[in-house]
Amino acid sequence: MKIARTLSTPEIVLDTEESHLYIVGYSYPETAIEFYKPIYDAVVEYVDKLPEGNSFCMSLAMEYLNTGSVHELNRIFRYLSESNNKVFVLWCWEEEDEDMLEEGEVFSSIYPMLNFSYKMIFDPKDISFL
Numbered sequence: 694m695k696i697a698r699t700l701s702t703p704e705i706v707l708d709t710e711e712s713h714l715y716i717v718g719y720s721y722p723e724t725a726i727e728f729y730k731p732i733y734d735a736v737v738e739y740v741d742k743l744p745e746g747n748s749f750c751m752s753l754a755m756e757y758l759n760t761g762s763v764h765e766l767n768r769i770f771r772y773l774s775e776s777n778n779k780v781f782v783l784w785c786w787e788e789e790d791e792d793m794l795e796e797g798e799v800f801s802s803i804y805p806m807l808n809f810s811y812k813m814i815f816d817p818k819d820i821s822f823l
Contacts, residue, residue, distance in 0.1 A: 694735045702728055703755065707735050712743070713750040716766075725761030733769055745777040754785040754814060755793055763796070767803070774804040781808045788813055 698704035703718035714736060722728035740749055751773070758766070773780045784797030794811065801809035 694732070696732070705732055707732070707739065709739055711750070712739075712748060713752065715752050717752075717754045719757045720755060720762035721757060721759040722762070725759065725765045729762070729765035729769070733765070733772070736769060737772060740773065740776050740778060743776075743778050746779065748779040748781060749773065749776070750781045750783070752783040752785070753797075755796075756787065756790075758793075758796060766800070770800055770804050770807060774806050779808070780806075781810070783810055783812060785812045785814045 694705065694707040696702070696705040698718045701719060702722050703716050703720045706715040707713075708715070714732075743749065751769075753766075770782075782797075782800075784794075784800070786793040786797065794813075797809065797811060801807070
């Protein structure tokens with residue numbers, strides 16, 4: 694699955710060969726539920742087929758999240774936290790965006806069974822670091 698970035702929605706890549714979901718950019722779609730539903734469905738379909746104990750990675754480099762997007766990411770994290778797989782989350786934030794770092798830390802505190810790590814980045818449009 695690949696969804697191109699727009700002014701109000703992030704780039705989404707579900708790389709099934711690498712068991713990795715990438716979400717990069719701004720996220721303030723008009724209807725977050727409609728935007729994130731196919732992503733959630735694709736993640737569920739893919740992760741449900743993974744053999745128990747396999748790992749799944751999720752990397753996020755968000756420039757902005759609105760409340761609806763936070764809610765939908767929470768739904769994805771909740772599902773992943775209940776799976777029988779090892780889940781690793783790389784939460785990236787821009788150098789001076791402490792609010793985005795705190796957002797990742799909140800998710801990490803809600804879902805301690807997910808393995809969060811953090812990385813400060815300088816240009817969220819350059820995802821070569823992921």
